Amino acid sequence: MLLMVVDVCVQLSITITIYIAAHAGFENVYKLAAVNAAYWTWGPNYLMSSMFLLRLAGAQLVAK
Secondary structure, eight states: OHHHHHHHHHHHHHHHHHHHHHHHOHHHHHHHHHHHHHHHHHSTHHHHHHHHHHHHHHHHHHHO
């Protein structure tokens, strides 16, 4: 339940930031939205594969 509250707070802060930037101009909104959209494509995806490989290697070490 606590993680759901934290997730809602994070998403709400992102939404509020975008709406506040809309008052400054739509160029800022586009920049923020583009960074948000590209984050899951370029951000942690590189880490996920290395974490998965470390888990596999750890499981093999434990099995030996």
